[in-house]
Amino acid sequence: MNRLRRTLVAALAFAVLRPLSALAAWNKDAFGAKTAADALKSLGIGEAAPSKELAIDAPQIAENGAVVPIEVSSSIPGTRAISVIIEKNPFPLVARFEFKEGALPFVKVNVKMGETSDIRAIAEAGGKSYSATREVKVTIGGCGG
Amino acid sequence: MAAALCAATTGLAQDARKEIQRYREMVAEGSPAELFELEGEALWKKMDKCDLGLGPGVVKGAYARLPRYFKDADRVMDLETRLLYCMTTVQGRSAKDATARVFGSADRPSEFESLSAYIAAQSRGARLEPGATHPKEKASIALGRELFFHRVGPWDFSCASCHGTEGERIRMQDLPVLHQPQYARPVMASWPAYRVSTSQFVTLQWRMNDCFRQMRTPEPTFGSETTVALIHFLTATAKGAPYKGPGSKR
Amino acid sequence: MAEQRPMKMRATLGQGYTDVRVLMTHPMETGQRKDAEGKLVPMHFIQNLTVKVNGRTVVDAQISQAVSRNPVFSFRVKGGAKGDKIEVAWSDNQGESNSLEAPVA
C-alpha cells in the first residue's frame, strides 16, 4: 500500500509539499455555531441587505443531499469575501472565501445538505454586507435498498 | 376542476424532473472521476504486459472493443474479468488474492475500480464495438439477452421489470430501456462512473452485482459468465455509440 | 508524514479570466457517519484552502465538513496568460496537507 502511494506521488509531477503555516487560521467559533445568526456574529458580519447583484445558482431539487452543486458570484464592486450558509444544517456555516486582488468574486463547490433548506450567500464589500438566498429541495433517489 | 388540479400536479412533476436533470448536469460537471484515473494509471504501470485485446500493454481504444473472446483464456471477457486474468497470469497473483476486494469503498477504491477508470478513459471518443463474430461471442450475447428477460427471485424481477418499458422511472430516476439501442447507447457510453450518492467509482461488474442484490437473488460471482454475458448483451445493444466516460451517476 | 492524497487541477483561459478547477481526494468526514461496524468515524475535513497566482495569494478560504467528499472547486482569476503558475494548497483538521501547481493552459 505504501509503495502504491509512493508510486502515485511520483506520478503527480507537480505535487509539492507546503508548510501548514502558509495557510490562514480557521474560525472555530463561526464554524461551530449552531445558528446562522451566531455564525455571522462570529465572522463579524452585521445586518446584510438583500442584493440582486449577488447570485446563487443551484438546482431547485437535489437528488442527493450529499452532493449539492452551488455557484455563487457577485457583481457588487469591491467584493472581498463571500460566505455560504445552509440554514438548516446542524452547523450552518459552510465556507468563507476571501478574494484578494487578482481574483473574481466567484466560486463553485459541492456541498452537503441534511434536508431541504435555504442556502444563503453573504457578500462583504466596502464595509457593508449583502445577501442572497435560494431554496434547494433535497429528495430521495433510486431504489433506497 | 379535477382535471385542472391534475394538470397542475403534472406540471409540478415536469418541473421537478427538469430540475433533477439540471442537478445531474451540474453534478457531472464537478465529477471527481479524474482522481480515480490517476490512481488507475499508476496501477496499470505494474501490469502493462497485460493484453486487453489490442496487444500487450495497449490501452488506447481497448475498452471500446470489450467484451470480446480471448483465445488464451478460451472465453469471453469484459474489462474487469480480463484484468483479473492478467493479475493471475502477468502478475502471478493467486485468484484469492486478486479477488479479495473486487468492489471498494469510498475510503479505499478497489484496484478494479481505479484501473477501470483509467483504461475506460483511454477509449474516449472511440465507438463501442464489442466482439460479435466468434461463436462464443455470439453465444454470450444470446445468453445475455435471455438473462435480461429471466424472472427470478422472491420479488419475481427480471432486468426488464425496471428496464423494459419506455418512460418509466424509480423514484426520480429515469429508467433506460436497455434492450433498445437508443437507450443503451448513452448509458453504456458513460460506464464506469463516479457515483455521487456513495462517493465511489463504480464499474459494470458492480452494477450487475448490485442489480441482482436488489432483485433479492444470491450473489453473482465476479467475472462469471452470467455477469459478462449481461454486460456483453448491453454493450452489443449500444454498439456504435462514441464512448464518453467515465461518467457520473446519481 | 501522512500519505499524500491525490489532487488534480486544470487552469484554462476564459473571456477575460482564467478558470481554475481543482479536484481533491478527501473523505470530508462530518463526525456523524458510522462505519460498517457501527462506530462513529471521527471528523476529518479540509479547513483551509488557498489559490495562488505566480506566488501571490488570490483566494483564501476557510471551509467546513459540509463541503462534499472529494471536493471540487472552481475559481476565477482575473486576466491570466498561458504559462502563469497556479498553485492550490489545502490543510485539514488532522494536520494533513497537500498542494499542486500547474501552468495555465
Next chain:
Amino acid sequence: MKALAFSLALAASTAFAQDVTQVLKRDFHPRGQATMDRLTQDGLQRVCTDARDRPPAGLAKTLEADQMKTIAYPAGSLMGDWKRGEAIAQSGRGLTWNDKPGQASGGSCYNCHQLSPRELSYGSIGPSLKGFGKTRGNGAEVQRYVYGKIYNAKAFNLCSQMPRLGYSGTLTPEQIKDLVALLLDPASPVNSPVNE
C-alpha cells in the same frame, strides 16, 4: 387444440429457461439470507419469462386463480395505521443479502407509485395512487381488494411487475394492513387535499 399448441411452444422455450437456471446456479453463490433456492423459478415466473410477460389469456386466468388461493385474509378490519404505512411505503429494505434476517422489511412502494402528494420523489412503473381512497371509500370490500393486491399482485395480473409482498414473506399481515390504511384512511396524506 389451441391450448395444446401453446403448451408445446411453452415446453420448447422452457428448455432455454432451464438452461438459464443452470447457468445461474453455476455462477451464483449464497450470501446472507439470499440462499440458492431463490434461483429456482416457480411456474408463474417461468410462464412470464417465456411469454415475455404477455401470457395467453386463458392460461393467465387459470394461474391467477391459483395465486388468488394463496391470499390469507386476517379476520376483522383490514385497516391498520397509515403513519406506519407511510414509513413502510418509503422503505426499500428487506430480503437482500445485506439486510439482516428478521429485520422488518419495507414495501418499496414509492419506488414505483405516487402516494402522498408531499413526497416529490416517486416512481412511475405502477399507477399513481394519490387520492386512492377518496374516490373508492374505505368499505370492507375495497379493504379486501387492496389487502389482496398487496399480498399477491399476481392474483390480479399474472405477469405484473409488482412483487407478491405478502406471499414472498416480505411484509407481515400487520404491515399490509398499515399500507391498506395509507391508501384508504381519510386522514392519510394520500387522501388529503393538502398542497404543500
